[in-house]
Amino acid sequence: MKRDLKRKTKIALEPRKQPRQERSSKVVDRILDAALILTREQGTGTPTTLAIAQRAGLSVGSVYQYYPNKEAILLDLARRWLGAFPKVIEKRIRVPRPTTRDAFRQEVRELFIDTSRLYLENANLMPVIEAITGNPDLRPIQNEYDEQIIALYAAWLRHVNPALQEDIANRLGIVMMEVGHVCRLVGLKKDRKTFDLLEDDVETMWIALVTPYLDLN
Structure with missing residues (x-):
């Protein structure tokens, strides 16, 4: 609960x-x-x-x-930032199902381009996001978005492979969300070059993780 x-x-x-x-x-x-x-x-x-x-x-x-204070304004901004991710992932579910490894890699690349833009353009909101994560009173706000994003990642994987079991898709969705978010936060605290390198690493890890489950040619 x-x-x-x-x-x-x-x-x-x-x-x-x-x-x-x-x-x-x-x-x-x-x-x-x-x-x-x-x-x-x-x-x-x-x-x-x-x-x-x-x-x-x-x-x-x-x-x-x-708004009662500036913190409430920043929190509302953070909500809008978090709320942008489901729309980006939903785009990948609406496109035709990729049937080859190369087509799936291109889908992942397009997703990373869209989501990375959200991180880079809102880098100064990251302290607010981290504050939400670290505050037990505020964490439920992020949990709601996290659960939605995990469910969308799972739906995306099942869109690619309709035979994929729901529990496996959800497990993969958790890893995709958590690893991607944490690595990007680390990259933002360093510099743009580090951010790009970490993003490439995460993309490689994602593909290696989920491809065996997707029945691609």
Whole structure:
């Protein structure tokens, strides 16, 4: 059973109100876009609520109508980052099933191109992601996305080989997600060259791991 967020933590980090109208949604988008731009510009520093408001062209009071603090803004950004991965994996399930090893390698390459872009363009959000992972009150937020991503990896593998058993596909999905995420985090903390080399290594490991289960020519 998933552990619920402690009430005080949840209240402190949840958006104050959810946008119900298009105008409100645009305001939230402006806040989040401004926060993302500032996190990229400031490197390891985190932007203040005032700086976010100024970059978004809003008053601080307008920002506080939607978010109680800057941590809640960054957490909402992290949610959006995590929520981008299922869409990327779903693309691979919608394309025709690869039937050869070369075709599958190309599918993996395209997936890595798409997911790596998400990591590289949002590198300054990684401390937020790691904070979520290390905080027992916040970890359930990431767990929900992790379970969804594992299920999608498993569905992708079964798309390639419909005869693959579900429990095996899920096990492989866990390894694919965990190894890929951890290695990319390490690469981001080093430099771009290290990131690219680690990514190539992970891609090689993925293919070696799953190919025996896929019945490819």
